[in-house]
Amino acid sequence: MDSDNKHKILLVDDDSLALEALEALFDDDYIVIAASSGAEVIEKVESIENIAAVIMDIKMPGMDGITAARKIRSISPILPVIFHTGYPGDYDEDEIDENEKPFGYVQKAGPTSRLIRAVRNAVEAYKAHVDIKELTRQAQSAYGIIGQSEPMIKVFQLIRKTASTDTKVMILGETGTGKELIVRAIYNLSPRHENRLVIFNCNHKSIDLVESELFGHKKGSFTGAVNDRVGLFEYADKGTIFLDEIGDLDITTQAKLLRVLETGEFSIIGSSETVTTDVRLICATHKNLSQMVAEGKFREDLYYRLKGIQIVLPSLKERKEDIPLLINKFADRFTVESDRSPVYFDKSAINVMLDYDWPGNVRQLLDTVESLITLSDSDIIIGADVEQYLGLDSSHQAELSGKENLSQRVRQFRKNCIIEALHETGNVINSAARLLGVDPANLRKWIKNYNIQI
Numbered sequence: 001m002d003s004d005n006k007h008k009i010l011l012v013d014d015d016s017l018a019l020e021a022l023e024a025l026f027d028d029d030y031i032v033i034a035a036s037s038g039a040e041v042i043e044k045v046e047s048i049e050n051i052a053a054v055i056m057d058i059k060m061p062g063m064d065g066i067t068a069a070r071k072i073r074s075i076s077p078i079l080p081v082i083f084h085t086g087y088p089g090d091y092d093e094d095e096i097d098e099n100e101k102p103f104g105y106v107q108k109a110g111p112t113s114r115l116i117r118a119v120r121n122a123v124e125a126y127k128a129h130v131d132i133k134e135l136t137r138q139a140q141s142a143y144g145i146i147g148q149s150e151p152m153i154k155v156f157q158l159i160r161k162t163a164s165t166d167t168k169v170m171i172l173g174e175t176g177t178g179k180e181l182i183v184r185a186i187y188n189l190s191p192r193h194e195n196r197l198v199i200f201n202c203n204h205k206s207i208d209l210v211e212s213e214l215f216g217h218k219k220g221s222f223t224g225a226v227n228d229r230v231g232l233f234e235y236a237d238k239g240t241i242f243l244d245e246i247g248d249l250d251i252t253t254q255a256k257l258l259r260v261l262e263t264g265e266f267s268i269i270g271s272s273e274t275v276t277t278d279v280r281l282i283c284a285t286h287k288n289l290s291q292m293v294a295e296g297k298f299r300e301d302l303y304y305r306l307k308g309i310q311i312v313l314p315s316l317k318e319r320k321e322d323i324p325l326l327i328n329k330f331a332d333r334f335t336v337e338s339d340r341s342p343v344y345f346d347k348s349a350i351n352v353m354l355d356y357d358w359p360g361n362v363r364q365l366l367d368t369v370e371s372l373i374t375l376s377d378s379d380i381i382i383g384a385d386v387e388q389y390l391g392l393d394s395s396h397q398a399e400l401s402g403k404e405n406l407s408q409r410v411r412q413f414r415k416n417c418i419i420e421a422l423h424e425t426g427n428v429i430n431s432a433a434r435l436l437g438v439d440p441a442n443l444r445k446w447i448k449n450y451n452i453q454i
Helices: 016-026 038-047 065-075 093-100 112-143 150-163 179-189 207-215 251-263 289-294 300-307 320-337 347-355 361-375 383-390 397-424 429-436 440-449
Strands: 007-012 030-035 051-056 081-085 104-107 169-172 197-201 240-244 265-267 274-276 280-285 309-312
Touching: 007 016, 007 038, 007 112, 016 030, 016 112, 030 038, 038 051, 038 065, 051 065, 051 112, 065 081, 081 112, 104 112, 150 179, 150 309, 169 179, 179 197, 179 240, 179 280, 207 251, 207 265, 251 265, 251 300, 289 300, 320 347, 320 361, 320 440, 347 383, 361 383, 397 429, 397 440, 429 440
Parallel strands: 007 030, 007 051, 051 081, 081 104, 169 280, 169 309, 197 240, 240 280
Antiparallel strands: 265 274
16 A cells, blocks of 8 residues: 555554564554553654554553553544453453443454454544544635534535536525535535536526526517526536525426426527537525425426435524534624624523524524624623523523623633733734634734733
8 A cells, every 4th residue: 555545553562572463464554653651652642643543452561551542532532542452351341341432442362353454444433533524624614614513514525525526416404504605615626616606596586587597588589678698507608507496496497497407408588599508507495395396386307307416404403513613703703804802702692592493594693693793882792682682581681780790800801811821922913812712813803902002
């Protein structure tokens, strides 16, 4: 195997002969790193990047394998540890599994195939964790999609799998879940990203208007057609078309869309001319298209043409663990864009927002965060603020009088932390921001707002 494609594994055993045997067993398939004690394995885990698995003896002088595994877990929770022991009588395997939860437990006396299989599975599990972290980072930084929950990770995986193909994609989900962001992510990763992305909402009442937008028209072909118009299917040739709310498309236009999907051809309104187009089609809807097919409101043949790969976006109440992350990202972005001091949502505010069902999904959460910041005279949003804005019955209204004191205490605490960080870093803004774990732009605003002299 090419060394550039090999993963690093860390072998740990105080028996030099056993360690040499392990190195010989895995040297062809992995980059092997060796350690002979618990203390040494901790040093290597801290200093060497991208170790994919640790294979470790349990009974070692000084720090034993169980203690070392606990320390490894605190350093890198996703790094799999396989216990490889020759003394099963000294340690209860069931107790270790229950308390330590290692990735694997392999006895030295067993066949080497068990250890080889355990290491292969551990490395694959580590790769999967790393891929998921990279997917979430890429989705957030490149496409503006925020989320770390399991439902969103599945969405990110589907984006990556579908982007490199021309397969039709149907995005399903409630209004406000962010369907357009998914489309832009697929488009940006696709081979067609250098050509046009065209977005069209099918929710129009006029059939003529929808057909004209999609297929174009000739001057005088209908009332109001005062000029020739190029349709979106022609305009987006070699690119991508996103048809949002496709469930609102009328039956007549559905037939014309089916022809485009089957032959790549369509006719301009008011002309016998046939135009050929090469586009990738992505569609979205919040309606139940299969039910509409059963009711005769949507063509069955078109439905199966469009279906392709389905990406189902979870509602916000199905991914509530993402809410604190979304709130912080929205708040940071809005305060920077509106050039105002950073605003902090305290625990009580977060808890109220976690308890709310968010019928308008992410879009409603975004509007709520921006509105609360706009309306607030403080740089702290508390639970009572959120309850009042959302029209909820507040059990905290009587505590509003204490809000000012709370705000003052938090402001003073933050100010002291900023002064201390500036002092430690010699008044270097970027270094102080890293120390505090905040954006440098927000730190500058806090310095100005709190009148801190540098």
